[in-house]
Amino acid sequence: MVDATKKRNRVFDYFIEEEQFAGGVAWCAGCPLELTARFVPKVLGKKMIFVGTPGCAAPVLHGQNIGAWHHLAYMASVMTGVPSKATGLSRYYHKTGQEATVVCFTGDGCATDVGFQPLSGAAERNERIIYIAYDNEGYMNTGNQRSSATPLGAATTTTPVGKIKRGKPTPAKNMPMVMLMHKPRYMATATLSHLEDFAKKLTKAKEAAKEGFVYLHVFAPCPVGWRIDSNRVIEVCRTAVRTNYFPLWEAENGKPRFTLEVASPKPVGEFTKLMRKFSHLDENGMKDLQRTVDERFALIKGLCEVYKE
Amino acid sequence: MVSAQKGQVRVITGNAVGAYGALLCRPEVVAAYPITPQSEIAEQIAQFVNNGELDAEYVEVEGENSAMNVVLGASVAGARVFTATSSYGLVFMYDALQETSGYRAPVVMVNANRETPGIHAVSSGQQDMVSTRDTGWVQIIVENDQEILDQIIMSYRLAEDNNILLPVMVNYDGFYLSYLAEAVEIPLIEDVDAFLAPLKKQTPRQKLVPGVNIGCGTHGIEMGYVEARYKHCQAMERVKPKVDEIDKAFGDYFGRYYGGQIEEYRTDDADIIILASGSATGTVRTVVDSKREKGIKVGLVKLRLFRPFPAERLIEALQGKKAIGVIDRSVGFGWKYGPICTELRALSREIGTAPILSYIDGLANLDITIPHIERVVDELDTAAKGKPYQEVTWIPMEE
Numbered sequence A: 001m002v003d004a005t006k007k008r009n010r011v012f013d014y015f016i017e018e019e020q021f022a023g024g025v026a027w028c029a030g031c032p033l034e035l036t037a038r039f040v041p042k043v044l045g046k047k048m049i050f051v052g053t054p055g056c057a058a059p060v061l062h063g064q065n066i067g068a069w070h071h072l073a074y075m076a077s078v079m080t081g082v083p084s085k086a087t088g089l090s091r092y093y094h095k096t097g098q099e100a101t102v103v104c105f106t107g108d109g110c111a112t113d114v115g116f117q118p119l120s121g122a123a124e125r126n127e128r129i130i131y132i133a134y135d136n137e138g139y140m141n142t143g144n145q146r147s148s149a150t151p152l153g154a155a156t157t158t159t160p161v162g163k164i165k166r167g168k169p170t171p172a173k174n175m176p177m178v179m180l181m182h183k184p185r186y187m188a189t190a191t192l193s194h195l196e197d198f199a200k201k202l203t204k205a206k207e208a209a210k211e212g213f214v215y216l217h218v219f220a221p222c223p224v225g226w227r228i229d230s231n232r233v234i235e236v237c238r239t240a241v242r243t244n245y246f247p248l249w250e251a252e253n254g255k256p257r258f259t260l261e262v263a264s265p266k267p268v269g270e271f272t273k274l275m276r277k278f279s280h281l282d283e284n285g286m287k288d289l290q291r292t293v294d295e296r297f298a299l300i301k302g303l304c305e306v307y308k309e
Numbered sequence B: 001m002v003s004a005q006k007g008q009v010r011v012i013t014g015n016a017v018g019a020y021g022a023l024l025c026r027p028e029v030v031a032a033y034p035i036t037p038q039s040e041i042a043e044q045i046a047q048f049v050n051n052g053e054l055d056a057e058y059v060e061v062e063g064e065n066s067a068m069n070v071v072l073g074a075s076v077a078g079a080r081v082f083t084a085t086s087s088y089g090l091v092f093m094y095d096a097l098q099e100t101s102g103y104r105a106p107v108v109m110v111n112a113n114r115e116t117p118g119i120h121a122v123s124s125g126q127q128d129m130v131s132t133r134d135t136g137w138v139q140i141i142v143e144n145d146q147e148i149l150d151q152i153i154m155s156y157r158l159a160e161d162n163n164i165l166l167p168v169m170v171n172y173d174g175f176y177l178s179y180l181a182e183a184v185e186i187p188l189i190e191d192v193d194a195f196l197a198p199l200k201k202q203t204p205r206q207k208l209v210p211g212v213n214i215g216c217g218t219h220g221i222e223m224g225y226v227e228a229r230y231k232h233c234q235a236m237e238r239v240k241p242k243v244d245e246i247d248k249a250f251g252d253y254f255g256r257y258y259g260g261q262i263e264e265y266r267t268d269d270a271d272i273i274i275l276a277s278g279s280a281t282g283t284v285r286t287v288v289d290s291k292r293e294k295g296i297k298v299g300l301v302k303l304r305l306f307r308p309f310p311a312e313r314l315i316e317a318l319q320g321k322k323a324i325g326v327i328d329r330s331v332g333f334g335w336k337y338g339p340i341c342t343e344l345r346a347l348s349r350e351i352g353t354a355p356i357l358s359y360i361d362g363l364a365n366l367d368i369t370i371p372h373i374e375r376v377v378d379e380l381d382t383a384a385k386g387k388p389y390q391e392v393t394w395i396p397m398e399e
């Protein structure tokens, strides 16, 4: 068992389990979803159950007319039932004294849209489950359509750049903030460029899930849909953090704090220039996007101040 | 098996009975969401749990879709589970109903039948059950409060049988039975334990266990999918004799028999038959008796099993009859007949040449009355004599 308070310097120090996935899985080259899925069980251990759903994660997590591509227990669900199935599993394991870490693993589309109601319900009931939303800012599995997590201005196949409308007209649902307002036992944002931070949060999540609900929002850019070179995905993650586009924070019992504060954040243009989904934005479009980034950062910063000891 | 002890007789409503039925079977996880006319079940079970009378995890979900998903998850983990719903609640579970049967999860659910149209109708009717008939569930219809209780107990024996492993929906007429207080004999829990004990002697069913590499609900395509569907349909076929077998075992032990898939009342020498289901069958029985006194040879077949459809038993009961009237408490789109009538007509060749008359009655809390049934008998009598008849009659529209 990993001691959450022990000082660990390297990401490997957090691993309690070997690689659980087969090589050569059915994900696109350079996809951070793959890295996330491989990473999670190494830190959480073998007693975890993946509850997943249609989305890019599904073929690997649940198999496609074959077994899944990993060694763990898993339960597949339609998009509307993930946290509820996890609730049923977790309640029964708890009642019968079986050790288990029940992990919902879904995309942003499931979490923010069609699967939001049961997620909100499970969080409010404080179920002992971990919900990991990997955020690639759209419905990637069905061909890069917009989700509620798609950012302002971004081009997707259902918010295409046309002659009179160019990209998504509304900002992304601020999902980490929405979940914070549920006051979960533990929640955090994380991404692949900051692996120690991510591992530490998973370790905390595992402990916290013995008492209540945990939500992890993992930034996971999609090289195919966002049109990023597949060798630059981790750089995109790091730049998202350094521009405050995706700040790293956590909250225990609803009290947020930064796990990393960027000393002098770069403009969001440093982030958007690494991909082509924003390449149609003009100066005003970029200003609007910068404003949402600033507003969101100010909001979380303000809340951190409120709860500062 | 010796017989059970005499239970306590109490005058309680159908909804309270639903809750007692669940209590007696000791479900380990219950999830439910309130909806008229079922809400008392959700409330009463919560009270049982909070009083320590039922040792179950009770999940007060945020909607019916989650209720079904919670009990599905728990069932897959190995729990005995229970839930209850009605109407829009049932159809809000639609995707989860299909997953539950696809998982072959032995969930038991009570459904207080209510209209489920595109326009609101907070009133009784079997439309909810009919709208979910092809979700792969076993669907049973009961007539009175005692039967609600007894059928819940029998449903666990059915659902959790290793040769079946299917979810079971116990349907009763919402409003009519939900709020009707009747004398009900509540068996002793030890006797219910004894009745359900054979389930424990089976090889434990497959469960999702943490740390064991078992997958549930894979993306079956091609042959994997076909095989699962085939086995599901085969299991449905096995339900039919099993329902009869369990009914017999239940009757032998508790002293109450229901006929299994169907109940036949004065059918042996009958020329004409009314096929009905649910609470209205009591009225039909009364009319059968009074018409018999007038020399009309009429009988009743009470449909208890709707899914799978009890084809063999119906053929046996209806073969050679001279006219059959089917009373439907819901509508079907695409055929002019009521849904149960449409199903029965699939057996026309086996049944013989008897005219089959479809009656739509009792929608939206409209009573199926004695005069309505008398009219049905008279028309069947005419049809049986080879005279012209009307194929489909919406009784309330002609009053």
Ligand SMILES: Cc1ncc(C[n+]2csc(CCOP(=O)(O)OP(=O)(O)O)c2C)c(N)n1
Binding pocket: A054, A055, A056, A057, A078, A079, A080, A106, A107, A108, A109, A110, A111, A114, A136, A138, A139, A140, A141, A142, A147
């Ligand atoms: C109820 C329902 N509606 C639509 C779909 C089609 N569908 C499959 S995956 C998907 C998008 C999922 O998006 P997200 O959760 O973000 O996962 P990603 O594909 O991005 O990994 C959709 C809409 C579905 N499977 N179920």
Ligand code: SF4
Binding pocket: A026, A027, A028, A029, A030, A031, A032, A033, A056, A136, A140, A141, A221, A222, A223, A224, A225
């Ligand atoms: S489409 Fe995008 S999110 Fe999906 S597997 Fe490929 S790179 Fe990953």
Ligand SMILES: [Mg+2]
Binding pocket: A107, A108, A109, A134, A135, A136, A137, A138, A139, A140, A147
């Ligand atoms: Mg997505």
